[in-house]
Amino acid sequence: MSKSIRIGIIGTGGIAGQHLRSYRMIEDVEVVAVADIVPGKAENFVRRWEIPHVTAFEDYRKMLELDLDGVSVCTPNAAHFHPTVDALRAGKHVMLEKPMSVTLEESIEMVGTAKETGLLLNVGFQPRYDPNMKTIHDFIQSGQLGKVYYVETGGGRRRGMPGGTFIRKELAGAGAMADIGCYSLDLALHALGYPKPLTVSASTTNHFGTNAIYHPEAASFDVEDFGTALIRLEGDLVLNFKISWAMHMDTLGGTMFLGTDAGLKVTPSGKGPWSGVFDGGVGSMTLYHDVRGHHVESSIPIIEHKLDLFVEKVRDFVRAIRDNAPAPISGEQILRNQAIIDGFLRSSQLKREVEVHIPNI
Ligand SMILES: NC(=O)c1ccc[n+]([C@@H]2O[C@H](COP(=O)([O-])OP(=O)(O)OC[C@H]3O[C@@H](n4cnc5c(N)ncnc54)[C@H](O)[C@@H]3O)[C@@H](O)[C@H]2O)c1
Incomplete structure (x- = not known):
């Protein structure tokens, strides 16, 4: 028997319960300790x-003295x-919730520490485990669109503003651009093989969150409840991004990839105030292409699945620990996602385009 x-779990607020529930569903995994800075919360x-x-701690550093794998x-x-x-310095593998960090510098240091220690730094984007996301990824990577030159992604909630720690800059770092924007960026960038971002021109507002x-x-x-940005990526690729937690509109549209041979439109699933953003599943996929001058549209079948995406992401982290395998969603890759979010914040503050620099780590 293995x-x-x-x-161990650090922070026992809303999402910690999902982590615990997921670990409990995986064989030969035990949650042995939890920590929260608020007295009594753990x-x-x-x-x-x-x-x-399970031992409860107030100071997570005490918890890290235990014999833990992750x-x-x-x-x-x-x-x-x-x-x-x-945690990495204490020899533990890390499953980190999204978005990776507040600043690019923090992400750079986290990735550097993971490299130095040889431990896993895995970022928790559970939509990756939706088989439809894999279809989008494999489709783009197969080259059937030709050269992809334009991507639009983001979408938005009509009324979907969180509260608590999500709306205070000192705790969240950013608002909708990072909170749900990181998912949309991951959908598009992962499908494209995470090309390197070069520049960002962004604008953000908060007309709704600040209104009683x-x-x-x-x-x-x-923080911002709405934002839009134009991102230039390596390989003459442009990404048009928009996101909202609240707006007077049903949707900001889905995701589209325009290629020289065909275009792919991806519509998110979900209806009502929370629809239109890729922190949920995929509703439909349509391929637009031309065969000798005739416009053709084909629907790509949606894969119905009963997967619990959160459990799948946690299971994959555990599998990587067990198999001594690379991080399934590595911090190194998500550094590019974070660099764009960092660009959003800098550019919207400066009200001009900014360059994105990611050092070799
Ligand atoms: N993957 C997802 O679907 C998903 C969903 C919701 C939230 N999240 C992410 O999970 C993270 C937490 O979100 P949440 O909704 O659970 O927030 P939350 O505010 O409910 O919980 C966070 C907890 O961390 C504790 N904490 C703060 N600083 C600490 C420290 N230094 N040491 C120990 N504990 C500390 C707080 O006291 C609180 O109990 C965020 O990054 C968020 O973006 C991910």
Whole structure:
């Protein structure tokens, strides 16, 4: 029988429960410790989830003294950096929640530490495990679109503003651009093989979050609830991006890839106020192409699945630990996603295009 994998969870708020639930569904994995900076919160988590033989900590650094194989970092975005670097330095593999960090510098240091220690730094984008995402990826990579020269992605929620730690810049770093924008970027960039970003020109607003009519915590809302950007990528590729947590519109559209031989349109699933953004599944896929001057549209069948995407992402992390395999969604790759988000923030503040530099690590 293989040795069981011992896991700790840092931050026991909303998403930590999903991590615990997922680990519990995987054979030979035990969650043995949890930590939260708020006194009593980790103990409450242990009681609420009825987890036997789990030690609760207030200081995650104490938890890292235990014999653990890996940790899930489930803290607010601004608190991703220290627990991740400390966990890697303590010899633990890391499953880090999205978005990777608040600043590009933090992501660079996290990736550097993972390289130095030879441990996994895996970023939790569960939509990757939707088989339709794989279809999009494989389709683009097969070259059937020809040279892809333009991509549009993002979409948006009509009324889908979070609260709490998500709307305060000091904790979240950014608003919709990072929170749900990172998923849309991952969908498009992963399909394209994560080309290197070169420049970003972005603009952001927060007309709804800061208005008490629309948000109960308007007084403490200081991130963007809407944003748009033009990103130039290597290989003469342009990405047109737009995202919203709130707007007077049903959708900002889905994702499209324009290639020299064909175009692919991807519509998100979901209806109502939360529709239109790729933190959910894929609703439809249409291929637009021309055969000797005749316009042709073909639907690509959607794969119905019963996969629990969150469990799949956690399972893949555990598999990588067990098999000594590379991180399934590596920090090194997601550095490019983070560099774009960093560009969004710099450019919208400066109100002009900015260059994106990613050092070799
Ligand atoms: N993958 C997904 O579907 C998904 C969904 C929601 C949130 N998230 C991400 O998960 C992260 C957490 O989100 P959440 O909704 O659970 O937030 P949350 O505010 O509910 O929980 C965060 C917890 O971390 C604790 N914390 C803060 N600093 C800490 C520290 N230094 N040490 C230990 N604990 C600390 C807080 O006290 C809080 O209990 C965010 O990065 C968010 O973007 C991912």
